[in-house]
Amino acid sequence: MTVLRSNWAVVLANILVPLGILVFSSGFFPYKPLLPGLATFDEVGQDATPAIFDKVVFMVVDALRSDFVYSDESGFSFTQSLIRSGAAVPFTAHASSPTVTMPRLKAMTTGSVPSFLDVILNIAESDTTSTLAYQDTWLAQLRARGDRLVMYGDDTWLKLFPGMFDRADGTTSFFVSDFFEVDNNVTRHIPDELAQSDWSALIMHYLGLDHIGHKAGPRSPFMLFKQREMDDVVNTIYTAIQQQEHLQSTLFVLCGDHGMNEAGNHGGSSAGETSPALLFMSPKFEILGNRAESPIKTPEDLRFYQTVEQADITATLAGLLGLPIPMNSLGVFIPVFLDMWETGTQKLQLLSRNAQQLLNIVKSTFPDATFDPQTSSCCELDTLSGIEGAQCAWSRAHRLSSLEKLTEDVFSDAGPALLRFSRIAQEVMSNTASNYDLSRLCFGLLALAVAVILLLPTIYQEISQAVSAGVFLTFMVIGYGCMMFASSYVEEEQQFWYWICSGWIVYLHVRSKSSRPRSHGKTGLFSFCITMLATLGLIISQRILRRWNQTGQKFTAEPDIARAFFAEHPVVLWGLIIVTYMDSGFHLFLNLPSAALSWLVSLVLPTLAFIFKLNFVANDSPELLANSFLAKVVETWPDDLSLVFQARLVFGGLACCSLLAVLCKKHTQHTQTSNTYLHEVVHLFLMTQSRATNVPLFLIFRLQATLFSSLDLTGIEVTVTTLIQQYMTFFAFGGSNAISSVDLSSAYNGIGSYSVALVGVLTFVSNWAGPIWWISMSHLLRPRVTSKDNHDSAALLTFHVATSLVSVMAACTALRTHLFIWTVFSPKYLYSMAWATANHVIVNLLGGIGFASLWSRK
Amino acid sequence: MASPTSSPVAVNSPTPYQAPAEKPSAPPVNILASPIARTYSYVHPIVLLTLGVFRFEAVVSNPVEELLSDLPWLALLQIEEKKKAAPRSPSGPTVTLRPGKPGLRRKQSAGKHDWAGVWAKLMPAFMSLALTTLLATPVLAALLVLFGAPLTTHNAETLLCGAHMALLSATGLVYTHGVDSAVWKEVWGISRPADAVWGAALGTGLGAWFGAIPIPLDWDRPWQAFPITILAGAYIGSAVGSLISRTPFLYGKRIQFAPEEADEDEKKTN
Secondary structure: HHHHHOOOHHHHHHHHHHHHHHHHHHOOOOOOOOOOOOOOOOOOHHHHHHOOOEEEEEEEOOEEEEHHEEOOOOOOEEEEEEHHOOOOOEEEHHHHOOOOOHHHHHHHHHOOOOOOHHHHHOOOOOEEEEEEEEOOHHHHHHOOOOOOEEHHHHHHHHHHHOOOOOEEEOOOOOOOOOOOHHHHHHHHHHHHHHOOOOOOEEEEOHHHHHHHHHHOOOOOOHHHHHHHHHHHHHHHHHHHHHHHHOOEEEEEEEEEOOOOOOOOOOOOOOHHHOOOEEEEEEEHHHHHHHHHHHHHHHHHOOOOOOOEEOOHHHHHHOOOOOOOOOOOOOOOOHHHHHOOOOOOHHHHHHHHHHHHHHHHHHHHHHHOOOOOOOOOOOOOOOOHHHHHHHHHHHHHHHHHHHHOOOOOOOOHHHHHHHHHHHHHHHHHHHOOOOOOOOHHHHHHHHHHHHHHHHHHHHHHHHHOOOOHHHHHHHHHHHHHHHOOOOOHHHHHHHHHHHHHHHHHHHHHHHHHHHHHHOOOOOHHHHHHHHHHHHHHHHHHHHHHHHHHHOOOOOOOOOOOHHHHHHOOOOOHHHHHHHHHHHHHHHHHHOOOOOHHHHHHHHHHHHHHHHHHHHHHHHHHOOHHHHOOHHHHHHOOOOOOOOOOHHHHHHHHHHHHHHHHHHHHHOOOOHHHHHHHHHHHHHHHHHHHOOOOOHHOOOHHHHHHHHHHHHHHOHHHHHHHHHHHHHHHHHHOOOOOOOOOHHHOOOOOOOOOOOOOOHHHHHHHHHOOOHHHHHHHHHHOOOOOOOOOOOOOHHHHHHHHHHHHHHHHHHHHOOOOOOOOOHHHHHHHHHHHHEEEEEEEHHHHHHHHHHHHHHOOOO | OOOOOOOOOOOOOOOOOOOOOOOOOOOOOOOOOHHHHHHHHHHHHHHHHHHHHHHHHHHOOOHHHHHHHHHHHHHHHHHHHHHOOOOOOOOOOOOOOOOOHHHHHHHHHHHOOOOOHHHHHHHHHHHHHHHHHHHHHHHHHHHHOOOOOOOOOOOOHHHHHHHHHHHHHHHHHHHHOOHHHHHHHHOOHHHHOOOOHHHHHHHHHHHHHHHOOOOOOOOOHHHHOHHHHHHHHHHHHHHHHHHOOOOOOOOOOOOOOOOOOOOOOOOOOO
């Protein structure tokens, strides 16, 4: 109703918001120019440095953090024996942020540093624009040589390299609850493939370990079993390499694509997330005499042994397999392996080819920089940085390596100089900010600024009608805007909302005191007690909410209710969950438009939803059921009812209910009842889409909504209250501004096969469950429309969204060279996009219009 | 850990205070007229702040011990200031008892006639300290927890923080108003008219609320630990509140939020 009454300025502003986001995004996430084509050897190339290996087994274990392999608590006992014998050369491969699978695979195969855009494409996986089919990779180089490749495991590879593999069997990475089947599907192919001799690259990508991390964290009891299972796979392959004739010259690489943090998630840039293990294994490496101690104690920063960049894998593989280094690679050949070649000439040849290839990239990125050895012959390398440093290092390396004909002793001087240049070039190129399109950034910002200005008259009117609430709102909007420029406040955004919420409750407390001055006697005392209890209840409940899920960065490891308390007291959790479902059924019963069906629906639907939740938990995180009576109940159930079917049953029931509500609308006069009923349907849907430990939160919401309604809020107060509650509950559910906190566990409820749209909607609903609940509640809390109350909630909400976007965009533009731009500010921008488009425009405004048009027809 | 914040917000421009028809509670209090009282009432907040700055290092290095050992001194200072500058608790014989709520008062005033003037002078001081310790400290500590102070850890810090805040805010209120329930109702509803005593109390709470702001920053400084910024905010807030609320611009005004039904933006008073 409110939306329909909005004036043209609000409508225009809401058109400008997505438009501005679009323009800004196109300038902020630019397409990176790449050198086209495949690299080739120049005339002398290959003969000088013969290939050491002709086959490679490339085994990726998703989220294989360094300590999972190297520490003294690891299950990789066979692999550790190889490290001790020198047959395995261990590294920690630094994975730069974003630490999610697809960008990491791009880094490992192309050797380049992927752009942030790949994170979004990683979630919208089926997108084909991210394919590497036309890019230069070591796979493409092998293919170009006429070799055959086979691939088993994560189907991201199949999407990245369509048509690349002769034999392949993909597994989907999104069913996070599957720990074992997903890996058995890879392992069962190994004996057959090891017996074949037609392939020169066997790629395997195991997902089970990452799934365990997402579900239960790195300390899960499943973890050790999984490590032992992976160790057995390594044993099988290494033994085959030792024993079988046709595998004699096979390089075996074991690596993780990224690590995980202590919560088992990844995407950010903490030490755990950026430190995956990397091992090169072959009996041939024993001649290097590189015997390392293993297992060793876990260092603080998880950097075991030598640390290399993930991009170095490409350059090293290319060198060892006798391939040209892919054109866009920023990798530096790992110097340990230089001793696999005998002569200094060969080693020098390898390094200078690597340096030359890097020089080409640097030149194409910095067309103005001259790499003429004459002009910068004398320079102090230690004092220069960036591109000047690279120029200086190149001139020195060039001078040393081209002085005479390549001889043995030249290598000892020129080798380190070339390596030095390569490292500097790698650093310069990795740190070079992507080429932002500044004019588009400004246009996007301008569009949002215009939207804010358009809204100002309406907002001024609103504020002058209700000064105190208006001043609080202004304070909040300004405070929130300033906060977006400080990285730690962005990381700890929940603290702001908890803080503001406690302030707002005090406001409501004071306001309710002063709005009831004239009540006397019993009613006066009664209402005094009511408001006092209401504010007390509100402040206590918000205190419980803020401790429910610890989130953010700084305090994320502290104990909280959802992970620490419920893990120890599963009976309390399940008691609360059962009460929550019973409460939902009771409210459905109260509000059902058709009396005949009410018993049936209000009993059956919550029961179905509860059974689904119980089975989901039994499947996903059985530790929450451990030793409780429900675990025994679940065991007795037949297995043939799939989770997908159960979820569909619940969703179908909910759809029927809402349809019923619309149809019965014609017969009832009480719109409020119908609205409440629809809210109850949404309530149950959101419960289905939330993690089990978060389900009791809905009980608290119910209590809070009752308390708020007892305070007789005015229109603007309802808007501010529900706005604060939306943001606060988003964080109380465990959300944060880090990519790694996106909760995917409920994204596949009722879905049999991958579908971007459905998974996207379900992911949004499960992460924004709290905000959606409060948006739906705001329609019920709002006072009945009177002629006097011309409050425009759409204008206020749009104003908040537009101002927060302006500040986030301004922060991203001003701080685009900041160290944290890709780890803090860009993720925040992505979250703001979701808040503005999905939560504000679609759920809030379009949902509101739908609601209004449905019920206003009399 | 959640960011601990404390006590009330009042983001509003106070409205003119009009003498209402049914005004039951005590009017704003004036600082005593003597020059010593005037001067001392200005010096006192500054002394408090200076001492706070002086002991800051010690609080950072060992909060519990230092806050505990500061308590008696703070109590002494607060009482001294009130004795010198603030008008005495109205539980004395000069104040007429209001009908309807005689309970608590009668007990106190019962002894008044039998004892000498010394006791009459000591009584408010003693009472304000006792009430501060027994009532205001636990209430403020509980409020601190409700506003986000840790519940499972740092209990000693929370209690001491509450005690300091109680001395800064409640001591003065008890000293000047005793247990006048109308006044305390107003305090609970944050609607006292502004004066030095109420200004200090409100400033303590507001300052503590704003004191939570630096805690989430990633500076990793030792002073970002829980009670320190909150207390610093409370001390600054109390000093500022006590100083600015006695200025003619604010004196006697109340924080009040208009019920929106009164569809003008003029606000009602009690």
